[in-house]
Amino acid sequence: MWTSSGVVRRLKAVCGSISKASAILRAYDISSYTPPEELVERVLELINDARIAWPTQEVTEGAQKERDGGGVWRYVFDQEGPTRSIPHHAVDLIYLFDNIPMPVSQSLVMTSDDADLFDDEGQWTLPTVDEFSYSRVRDAVQDRWIAFSHGEAPWNDNKVFVFGPEGETGERSSCIFEGRRRKQIWKEALEPLGMQLVQKVGVELSNGPPIKSS
Numbered sequence: 388m389w390t391s392s393g394v395v396r397r398l399k400a401v402c403g404s405i406s407k408a409s410a411i412l413r414a415y416d417i418s419s420y421t422p423p424e425e426l427v428e429r430v431l432e433l434i435n436d437a438r439i440a441w442p443t444q445e446v447t448e449g450a451q452k453e454r455d456g457g458g459v460w461r462y463v464f465d466q467e468g469p470t471r472s473i474p475h476h477a478v479d480l481i482y483l484f485d486n487i488p489m490p491v492s493q494s495l496v497m498t499s500d501d502a503d504l505f506d507d508e509g510q511w512t513l514p515t516v517d518e519f520s521y522s523r524v525r526d527a528v529q530d531r532w533i534a535f536s537h538g539e540a541p542w543n544d545n546k547v548f549v550f551g552p553e554g555e556t557g558e559r560s561s562c563i564f565e566g567r568r569r570k571q572i573w574k575e576a577l578e579p580l581g582m583q584l585v586q587k588v589g590v591e592l593s594n595g596p597p598i599k600s601s
Contacts, residue, residue: 389430391421393596401591407580411588414569414576430592432569437589441573444564445582457544460535463559463567466524466551467516479550482525483532489521520554527556 394417395408402408412418415433417426450459468478469489481487528550531541542548546558564570577585 388595389426389592390596391417391423391426392419394421394426394430394592395419397591397596398588401588402580402584410576410579414572434589434592436569436573436577437585438593440568441577441585442582444568444570444573460541460544460548461561462531462548462550463563464550465567466520466554469516469521479528482521482528482550485525485529489518516554520551523554524550524556 395412398411398417399405399408402411411433415429417429417433421429447459447461451457464479466478466482468481469487531548535541542558545561547561547563548557549559549563550556580588
């Protein structure tokens with residue numbers, strides 16, 4: 388329900404500073420002229436960074452300092468969910484518990500048995516990953532979590548374990564965050580605001596614009 392101008396006004400109001408708001412708007416390429424078809428993705432990127440990605444990074448770095456740089460294991464989950472009707476948030480739990488069956492491939496003849504292949508809006512829920520990629524990531528997630536739950540190091544704590552995309556799994560250098568996450572934007576646009584204000588930005592945008600009374 389957001390409009391481009393509405394997002395701009397809300398950010399300026401929340402930040403209480405045109406310069407701070409402008410830094411965020413520039414970083415996420417949002418302006419009063421952002422086309423509606425592009426606005427949703429950009430606002431969601433900002434919400435995700437403000438409420439999840441950057442705070443997680445801050446918690447990780449804080450825990451590492453308290454533990455002299457070790458004893459903290461970080462992973463990056465970029466694997467798609469089994470179908471397009473499943474949101475990406477917490478999709479790692481689907482792979483961990485393996486409790487949502489993969490949909491069958493599209494058949495040429497539709498029958499009543501195919502009803503469960505449609506989501507609530509009647510859209511066809513085709514698989515977004517093949518069975519090999521799904522099982523490869525599922526097995527890796529389960530193996531790592533079982534090891535951790537038994538007190539073992541799930542991977543080298545100076546590395547990052549990646550799950551996806553396209554079935555990729557394994558330890559990677561921690562510099563992978565530079566390429567897969569917006570760390571430079573966090574440093575330039577979010578850190579100057581502080582965690583409390585950034586969280587408020589994320590919540591305000593998540594709540595949506597005020598509903599006008601009739």
